[in-house]
Amino acid sequence: MGARKLYAGAKLRETRQKLGLTQKEFSAKLGISLPYLNQMENNNRPVSTAVVLNLAQEFGFDVTELATGDSERLVSDMREAMADPVLADAMPPLADLRLTASNAPALARAFLQLHRAYRQTHERLASLDEALGRDDARATPSPWDEVRDFFHYCDNYIDAVDRAAERFAAPVRHEENMRVRAVSALGNRGVTVQFRDMEALRLYDPAQRELALSLRAAPETQTFQLLLQVALLDQDKLLEATLDLARFQSEAARSIAKIGLANYFAGAAMMPYTRFLEAAEAERHDLEILAMRFGASVEQVAHRLSTLQRPGAKGVPFYFVRVDQAGTITKRHSATRLQFARYGGACPLWNVHQAFEMPGRFLRQLCETPDGVRYINLARDVSKPGGRWGAPVRRYAIALGCEVAHAGKLVFADGLDITNPRAFEPIGISCRICERERCHQRSVPPLERRLSIDVNARGTLPYEVS
Template sequence: MSTSKLFLGPRLRRLRRDREMSQTDMAISLGISPSYLNHLERNQRPVTAALLLKLADSYEIDVRSFASGGGARTGPDELGEIFSDALLNDLDVPRYELAELAHNVPAVADAIARLYAALKEAGRNPSIASAGDVRALVTPENWVRDYIQQHRNHYPELEACAETLGGALSDPLSMSEPMRRRLKEAWGIAARVVPQDELGNISQLYDSDRRQFLISSQLRAENRTFALAYQLALVEFAQVLDRMVAEAAPPDDGVAQLLHMSLANYAAGAIMMPYGRFLKACEEMRYSIDRLCGEFGANVEQVAHRFTTMGRPGARGVPFFMLRVDPAGNISKRYAGDQFPFSRFGGTCPRWNLHAAFQAAGQVVTQLIETPDGHRYFTVARTIERPIKSDLSGGLLAIGLGCDIRHAHKLSCAEGYDLTNAPVTPVGPACAICPRLDCGYRATAPAGRMLAVDRLKKTISPYPFVPA
């Protein structure tokens, strides 16, 4: 560990507030005085190595990530992407200032990110911008995505409820039948599979008047099971979900509905794969997705998504990040149980072989990657089918999973890898902020950097530039 002094006041204060603790409560848990903690939070005292280890032990945090500012909702890479915009890049804000902003005043960094997202949305939808209500410029998916990431995609109350219910409904043959019976016997809701023609463009529908839950016949088997779990979550955990949505204070009803759906989806996955049993199976099966799919009657996407939620203090799983993309590169899911430099406003690095999965449909594609800060990740990509069989639902999607290389030895798909000496692919964030010089995949010139183009010679990179 570096011998330089660590002033981590804002991160320590955010950790305490995220845990809804007073300074006195946290001080007692760390064995220090409240006044000393107050000095630490105000950066009047450095955090010692011993105290950092106490924080890791008491609050299940990753020491390296916490000390480096990992886990911030809006990190230096995201700010770099914002300040690379043509509107701002002439300011030449150095990265160290962006890092200080993200680490020391994270709420301000979040506000800048929200304003920039609204600005981008205003450009796409001028009519909304002229309507006068600026809150309409915060797109529902971005608001919900930020909220989920703020909570590290882990909700202890939902986990506790789902583990109790899922354990009671567990069946070695299939959870579908126990869940169908539970809906009928406890809630008077009859679940039926009906032809897609009866539902139009809807894949599942709860008819409250007739107390019927209708599931499309074109949904794949695992998605029918998930549909039952979702409807069960809506009725079993109604009060919990309503309270969580109210506490989140979404800006409008549309965002509230989307958040409610996202939380119910989370609960459905937790019902199908109860935390304790799922974590035990993950460790025994070395995170083999196919074996876990068979064990829990789930599909690849459901298991992959569940991986990112395993953040229970004292019983954490491997912290994965996950992306879901279509062949055009549109990102429709983005979750992280660990820090990863996603491009918030763009796509993925073309050197990450996530898209190679489309050329190897059904196969597992693995890769070791290294980000510009020197962090290495073991990644897995594979294609998945869309949930519903329909000519209108499009083709395949791809799932990308990854974790810090420190955890790769726990994964069955990493067996046989020489994780120390295997080839590593350098990747980066969005091209406009990527600091890598010699990259033949660069699609845009780096923002705020002087180009080093010489008409008498051509370089591998189409946009060579002068290093900072």
């Protein structure tokens, strides 16, 4: 079988527009004819090897971005949206979805935004009939969904904020001194820091310029909250400029995103990009060693690993997810082809659910998604104690994974038989769009397939996928 042809017209056109070049100027620099460029930008012809090489040589372009753009994510998101019961009879062929994602990504995103608005309105009407006459009953995207999509389509990497955090951390030679650096930066702003026995993790009084942190929080959490406050005070202009570019549709979404960007700065300052990437590669991504070296929690380290997608200095493309005990996904980030269900819980065959049964242990899993891509997955529980007797314990589990092609770079892959196809467990994204016919954990039938029901026979499921 020959190599898969690369159709990346939208990405090629976006690159040209960012450079401020006309098609004529761009084609001349790439050494191709104007009609040929036009055909590639409209996906009438694949991007040739010569063009890929010229992009790298002429513009220093990271050519892997051509093949790892938004198309796969858009296809996954559209398939899930089309699996909604209201659209089940209108499911287009997969080839049509891929053409839409590659040729008309703006249209695909508009469709997803419309579907999100529909879902939110439907859920609001189902649970709050009295909302019909109120101003806030309009069909607008959820602020949480809007912010999640912002980070999702940025590959969870925000370059300007990441580099600002790295510059802030530059004077710190040893990570244990990061707390001192943060307190000093706040002191330069006239802010005093106090530690109190309180429920809240962080309380800032702008009038008195006092920051209070909880004595009950773990040291790495206290450091993170200090750096978050540094971001809100020292990096406010940068955060606001980034928010302006994002053009959120509501103030609520903008406020949530600002907290998200401040969180991003805090994590990037605790684990500065270059130093952290070098350490991760040297230690083969041993989460516990990295947590100890950078004064962070295992969850913070896992989250940071999923953000190492700086152009020209990319790390292993990881996905990161956190679920609660009900299986609901509370955090999700992916630099891989694996995408997570937007609605409902994670696939029950995923080992992240088993982590609750074995606290304090890393669980390894080789798995394969319906598209044939194989991954190595790591799961662990991350309980968050309340800090006093009787306080509720928040229990979560996290999963970190990458495609099995990167297994040699992970200490957790040692001893696993990655060459044995039978070692890979079948997992999916969402039952409604999963194509596996005989999954014993299926909760609902796949909406793309016909069902065969025999009243005289009963197997694992009360139907068969035909």
